[in-house]
Amino acid sequence: MTLDARAVLCQNSAQVSISIWVFVINIPLPDASLVFYPNFIAFAESKVLANTLYEKIQWRQDQLYMYGRLIDIPRLQAWYGDAGTDYQYSNLKLNPQPWNDELLALRHVISEKSQASFNSVLANCYRDHHDSVGWHSDDEPELGPEPVIASLSLGAERYFHMKHKQSGEKFKLKLPSGSLLIMKGKTQSFWQHAVLKSRQMAPYRINLTFRKILK
Numbered sequence: 001m002t003l004d005a006r007a008v009l010c011q012n013s014a015q016v017s018i019s020i021w022v023f024v025i026n027i028p029l030p031d032a033s034l035v036f037y038p039n040f041i042a043f044a045e046s047k048v049l050a051n052t053l054y055e056k057i058q059w060r061q062d063q064l065y066m067y068g069r070l071i072d073i074p075r076l077q078a079w080y081g082d083a084g085t086d087y088q089y090s091n092l093k094l095n096p097q098p099w100n101d102e103l104l105a106l107r108h109v110i111s112e113k114s115q116a117s118f119n120s121v122l123a124n125c126y127r128d129h130h131d132s133v134g135w136h137s138d139d140e141p142e143l144g145p146e147p148v149i150a151s152l153s154l155g156a157e158r159y160f161h162m163k164h165k166q167s168g169e170k171f172k173l174k175l176p177s178g179s180l181l182i183m184k185g186k187t188q189s190f191w192q193h194a195v196l197k198s199r200q201m202a203p204y205r206i207n208l209t210f211r212k213i214l215k
């Protein structure tokens, strides 16, 4: 574990401040590279940010074909990014919306922390504990072979489940509001992940996964 110093960043009108002492934990899983900052954004501030983004993001209810009919996916989502960062995801084509001030400020602090550049972000809104994302890897060809994906959680706490594609090994991690999980290296080639429906009541949770689409 190491400690980082405080950073406050203003980008246009939005301000995002990072916790005074940010713990970083390297999670030792085979065939994966995972870096976790449990309190990347101070808890109280992360709740305010969750509220702001819940109101401000242009959420959409996407639908997918399953068993021959269209059904709502069990969450809301939105895609923000630089021009030209179209994203294809399970038959859905998402055109990017232009960055808002909060997302730009977050991209800046998260890029600095992860030493990686991002040109887009997929926002997910889990309205309550019934919402979910099923098992998948973020391994679309436009992300390249070893993508760095930085995942910020805001609002309700949910479990992030991981499963090794070959050995079946499982791992789960609670993602508190304000936490940042960076997945890189071979993680997407060897592991799937999911946020499963929960029996425990939870209010809304926003997750932002910053990505780099190779053009």
Ligand SMILES: O=C(O)CCC(=O)C(=O)O
Residues within 6 Å of the ligand: 122, 124, 133, 138, 151, 160, 193, 194, 195, 207, 209
């Ligand atoms: O909500 C999360 O923590 C994960 C979201 C996710 O896996 C994705 O957007 O690809």
Ligand SMILES: [Fe+2]
Residues within 6 Å of the ligand: 136, 137, 138, 193
């Ligand atoms: Fe994912």
